[in-house]
Amino acid sequence: PDPSDNIQNTPKLLSDHLKATEGKIVTRFPPEPNGYLHIGHAKAMHLNFGYAKKNGGKCYLRFDDTNPEKENQEYIDSIIDSVKWLGHEPCEITYSSTHFDTLYEMANELIRRGYAYVCHQTAAEISEGREKMTESPYRNRTVEENLKLFDDMRLGKFEEGKAILRMKGDMKHPNPCMRDLIAYRIKYHHHPMSGDKWCIYPSYDYTHCLVDSIENITHSLCTLEFEIRRLTYNWLIDVLGLYRPVVWEYARLNLTHTVLSKRKIITLVQNKLVNGWDDPRLSTLNAFRRKGYTPEAINLLCDTIGVTRTNGTTISYELLELCCRQDLDGKATRAMAVFDPIKVVITNYPEDKSEEINAPNIPSKPEKGTHKIEFSRIVYIERSDFRMEDSKDFFGLAPGKEILLKYSYNIKCEKVIQDADGKVTELHVTYDKDNTSKKLKTIHWVSSAAGTEPMKAEVRLYEHLFKDSEIGDDWLNNINPNSLRVIPNAFVDKTVLASKEYDRYQFERVGYFVVDKDSTPEKLVFNRTVSLKENKEK
Ligand code: ATP
Ligand code: MG
Ligand code: MG
Numbered sequence: 376p377d378p379s380d381n382i383q384n385t386p387k388l389l390s391d392h393l394k395a396t397e398g399k400i401v402t403r404f405p406p407e408p409n410g411y412l413h414i415g416h417a418k419a420m421h422l423n424f425g426y427a428k429k430n431g432g433k434c435y436l437r438f439d440d441t442n443p444e445k446e447n448q449e450y451i452d453s454i455i456d457s458v459k460w461l462g463h464e465p466c467e468i469t470y471s472s473t474h475f476d477t478l479y480e481m482a483n484e485l486i487r488r489g490y491a492y493v494c495h496q497t498a499a500e501i502s503e504g505r506e507k508m509t510e511s512p513y514r515n516r517t518v519e520e521n522l523k524l525f526d527d528m529r530l531g532k533f534e535e536g537k538a539i540l541r542m543k544g545d546m547k548h549p550n551p552c553m554r555d556l557i558a559y560r561i562k563y564h565h566h567p568m569s570g571d572k573w574c575i576y577p578s579y580d581y582t583h584c585l586v587d588s589i590e591n592i593t594h595s596l597c598t599l600e601f602e603i604r605r606l607t608y609n610w611l612i613d614v615l616g617l618y619r620p621v622v623w624e625y626a627r628l629n630l631t632h633t634v635l636s637k638r639k640i641i642t643l644v645q646n647k648l649v650n651g652w653d654d655p656r657l658s659t660l661n662a663f664r665r666k667g668y669t670p671e672a673i674n675l676l677c678d679t680i681g682v683t684r685t686n687g688t689t690i691s692y693e694l695l696e697l698c699c700r701q702d703l704d705g706k707a708t709r710a711m712a713v714f715d716p717i718k719v720v721i722t723n724y725p726e727d728k729s730e731e732i733n734a735p736n737i738p739s740k741p742e743k744g745t746h747k748i749e750f751s752r753i754v755y756i757e758r759s760d761f762r763m764e765d766s767k768d769f770f771g772l773a774p775g776k777e778i779l780l781k782y783s784y785n786i787k788c789e790k791v792i793q794d795a796d797g798k799v800t801e802l803h804v805t806y807d808k809d810n811t812s813k814k815l816k817t818i819h820w821v822s823s824a825a826g827t828e829p830m831k832a833e834v835r836l837y838e839h840l841f842k843d844s845e846i847g848d849d850w851l852n853n854i855n856p857n858s859l860r861v862i863p864n865a866f867v868d869k870t871v872l873a874s875k876e877y878d879r880y881q882f883e884r885v886g887y888f889v890v891d892k893d894s895t896p897e898k899l900v901f902n903r904t905v906s907l908k909e910n911k912e913k
Pocket of ligand 2: 407
């Protein structure tokens with residue numbers, strides 16, 4: 376799966392390209408700044424930047440900014456930020472709009488060569504003509520007339536929609552993309568880069584190939600839905616007699632349980648079905664970042680899935696989570712947190728005593744050091760780690776049973792205190808300061824200095840945003856109502872004290888968590904990045 380496989384039949388073409396670029400591979404990542412990047416774009420970047428880097432070439436970050444009404448500076452800034460975050464280094468940041476003058480000149484040349492005409496058909500008439508393979512009545516104007524009318528378009532003499540410039544392909548061609556696609560349309564709209572200089576803007580089909588040619592792109596990599604447009608891509612460059620890159624298509628990344636489309640993501644954000652572009656339930660790169668994903672985890676997924684030309688395959692979200700765990704295992708400091716606490720009183724531990732216990736930062740990496748956690752007479756354990764009835768497969772505490780509090784002491788449950796409804800409110804235990812019994816089952820816990828309560832934090836637990844793995848057409852009715860669960864007052868050990876945004880932890884036996892931007896000095900907020908695969912104890 377290597378783009379160069381595709382051009383093996385065209386060695387001559389490639390050698391010409393490489394002359395133009397002094398032998399270098401040149402690629403581009405060409406987002407339209409009409410939204411935030413999503414994880415699908417990570418695949419596109421991995422391929423474009425990765426392929427150039429692997430071959431000692433270079434890759435542009437190019438903003439394909441030809442639809443000013445949908446584009447803005449906020450999106451441009453966020454895209455630059457996401458590209459950097461993933462670790463990619465564009466040789467240069469360019470804009471299709473930088474070339475508006477050149478593109479305009481080329482359009483005039485296209486008219487002079489007899490390959491473009493000004494058309495006044497309505498959008499409906501144009502699509503009908505395309506469908507029925509009938510020509511526009513304006514198709515056979517003279518070059519002079521077309522040059523004049525195109526200039527009138529530029530000068531603002533027409534209302535929007537009253538005149539467009541069309542490429543003169545072949546209305547009878549079996550590929551609909553050859554049937555006189557639009558090259559320029561009128562839009563009285565301010566542009567983030569070119570301001571109010573233009574009221575005509577070039578289309579994607581017209582712009583993309585020409586800017587690829589202008590930038591001497593050797594390998595123009597795009598997703599498979601553009602395959603049908605390869606013919607016009609080549610046609611336009613050829614009729615203008617310009618340098619032609621090789622186009623190579625690959626499959627879009629699809630992920631289960633989520634949407635990868637800027638349009639759909641915008642709908643979710645605008646209808647407040649999520650809380651903004653970086654809501655951790657979304658598939659934007661900002662969302663994954665906020666959720667605690669690392670760039671390495673995302674690039675690892677891209678490596679793992681490779682590049683294929685098989686369309687319609689959907690990668691399981693679990694594979695992404697696997698990549699994430701694999702990366703975080705050696706990076707996230709261990710800490711302990713209890714979400715739904717039961718108070719445990721150690722009756723034979725002195726009331727006014729506390730001690731500090733050493734816990735490894737990363738158990739598999741002793742060189743990463745240790746941190747200290749507080750231990751005293753009152754300890755909190757997870758409600759799910761206690762049962763009135765013990766069983767073989769149960770790791771937790773039960774009446775009369777002895778277990779190990781991770782990194783500290785064995786405790787034995789002596790007494791269970793329940794309220795009127797039978798809910799367990801407190802456990803009385805004794806501890807064995809010599810840990811005489813070995814190989815006990817182990818649970819996590821949180822304590823604090825004698826006479827104090829442990830630190831509290833808000834924890835946000837995320838599930839898939841969509842219920843079904845394959846999001847159907849009725850996707851807006853497929854939203855999972857339980858995609859966010861908030862634990863307002865979890866107990867956390869003092870390891871996390873003084874953490875800042877993006878600090879990562881593994882809460883032992885629970886999962887990986889990251890400090891959210893909503894944290895305050897009084898209260899930290901954690902997002903669950905990914906749960907641990909299983910509650911396996913070692
Ligand atoms: P969207 O429908 O989400 O807006 P797009 O293709 O219109 O996607 P662009 O900004 O034009 O978005 O994308 C920039 C580049 O990223 C293009 O080359 C596009 O083919 C590629 N790309 C977009 N989505 C994916 C995806 N899911 N998987 C792989 N590449 C993608
Ligand atoms: Mg696009
Ligand atoms: Mg798009």
